[in-house]
Amino acid sequence: MIKVIPLLLLSIATLAQPAVIRFANGHSFNGRFSITPNQSIGPMPYPITWHDSSSSRPIESKADTPRPPLTLSPEGSSAVFSHSLNHFDYVDFPVRPGDTLTITYLPEGLTVRNKQGLFYPGVFAGPVAPGEYSALGVYRNPYLLVRKRLTLRHPNWSKFTPEDKERRKRQEVLQVRKELDTRARKEMLAAEQRNDSLHQANRIPAFLYAFNRDKITQVRRRIDVVAGDVPDSTLYQWMASHTPWQSGAYDQYYLEFVSTVVEEKLVPTVPLIHKSYLRPDNRVIFDRIASSPLFPPKDRDALLARELGAIREDYSRQDVQAYFEKFSRLASDPTLVAFLREEFSASLESDRVPSESLTLRNTAGVKTSLADILNMHKGKVVYVDFWASWCAPCRAAFPASAALRKELKDVVFLYLSLDDSPAKWQKALVQEGLDTHKASYLVLNPDLSGFIRQQKIAAIPRYMIFDKKGNLAIGNAPGAGSPETAPLLTKMTQTP
Known part of the structure; x- marks a missing residue:
């Protein structure tokens, strides 16, 4: 299966007027999902996701603990706020700049009210009892159910080869979706009827009605594609005639539909390779998208950009450079090419060479190294936070x-x-209030740095402490939230 990620990467908009999400009480959705009697998945530490035009941001929310308000700025005309109720089902709705929304949790779900006191009614599958899931929820994300089935059916599952596991998983996903086809379509029909009824009674905001209507349309199209019911000419027509549900809005469900077309039409025969995990070769997917007559230019550009992002994530620098050059020749939108050239600058820079230190860049584009920074701050303790x-x-x-x-x-x-x-780094700096903190840098050579390799920085967050002489004192230091950190740093500052 390919990863569904945002396709449209045209620009990073200036942060708009913020929206505020308030929480009247704490949720009780722990989301635990049983795989076997002795194995389960859960709870959900990050049930909230903020989807914007260029990224999706998971947000922590602990069960039975009211969380502080969220202040977030949509990049375009709206972003999408999503809240999981379990590992399959979730509630989502658009959030516009300047909105103030209040979430109130109920045992079976949640309600949303805006600052005028108007409720955002839900139109999709109603409350689900603990341990039960909607057909639509499982259809859209069947992998946990598939894992449960396969581990129960094959007691020696762990001994299967990765290739055999992937082949069986795909077969099982297709079977689960076939079983759920009728129920999922009925849920979509019921949602459509509720949405239209609320609209006719003026009980739903117009933008929420449009969002729901687009969601229903695109999910139905995904079901049709998986069922094999749509000729290629119709798929092309759907994509060529598509307009977002609202100008400048995050177009999540259309993106999922287009990704499903790729997954069902192009990916099944792509060879699997071992990268960070066993997956179809993104280079082959790129080439097939490039030569396929299925996609209008705007969607082809976006799909190629997505595969280019996957190639950057796990393939060699030579592959990244070669496929970026292919993309530059094939893309119909020069604005997108220019944007991605900046996005990929760290991978394409000619001076990105192996180094025993870290090559760094600040927000002004000025380059330096970790060694230079430590030398500049000799006489002070330096607490390093590796993040993304x-x-x-x-x-x-x-x-x-x-x-x-x-x-x-x-x-x-x-x-x-x-x-x-x-761009994502600088956006996160602004969101976290670090854009004015001078000691904030982007690492340009993480995969080529001897320092990264020697210190075995394979997971983040990771913290380090350098002493006043610039020597690494603690390579795996406690985090900022640990009660040990402040006394430890204080003691080190008092040491000559």
Whole structure:
């Protein structure tokens, strides 16, 4: 299966007027899902997701604990707020700049009210009892159910080869979706009827009605594609005539539909290769999309950009450069090519060479190295935080880190991002209030750095402490939220 990620990467918009999400009480959705009597998945530490035009951000929310309000700025005319109720089902709705919404949790779900006191009614599958899931929820994300079936059916599952596991998983996903086809279509019909009824009675905001209508249309099309009911000419027509449900809005369900077309039409015969995990070869998928007559130019460009992102993630620098050149020749939108050239700058830079230190870049584009920074701050303790915009635990620790910075004025707090996208890094800096913190850098050579290799930095967040002489004192230090951190740093600042 290919990863469904945002396809449209045309621009990083200036942050708009923020929206505020308030929480009247704490949720009780722990989401635990049993695989076998002795094995389960859960709870869900990040049930909330904020989907924007260029990224999706998971947000922590602990069960039975009211979380502080969220202040987030949609990049375009709206973003999408999503809240999981379990590992299959979720509630989602568009959020516009300037909105103030209040979430109230109920035992079976949640309600949403705007600042005018108007409710956002739900139109999709009603409340589901603990341990039960809607057909639509399982249809859209059948992998946990598939894992349960396969591990129960094959007691020696762990001994299967990765290739055999992937082949059986795909067969089982197709079977599960075939079994759920009728129920999922009925749920979509019921949702459509509720949405239309609420609209006719003026009981639903127009933009929410449009969002729901588009969601229903695109999910139905996904079901039709999986069922093999749609000729290629109709698929092309659907894509060529598509317009977003609202200008400038995040077009999540259309993107999922287009991804399903790729998954069902092009991916099944793509060879599997071992990268960070066993998956279809993204280079072959790129080439098949490039030569396929299925996709209008705008969708072909976006799909090629997505595969280019996957190639950057796990393939060689030579592959990244070769496929970026292919993309530059094939893409119909020069604006997208220019944007991705900046996005891929860390992978394409000619001076990106192996180094025993870390090559860094600040927000102004000025390059330096970890060795130079340590030398500049000799005489002070340096606390290093390795993070990335996509790392939810990293970002969840930033409030504690900010409190430490305020308390420990003699310590240099150095934030080193392992993002592969300068734009996503800079956007996250603004969101986390680090854009004015001078000791914030993007690491340009994480895969080529001897320092990364020697210190075995394979997972983040990761913290380090350098002493006043610039020597690495603690290679795996406690995090910013640990009660050990402040006393430890204080003691080190007092040591000559």
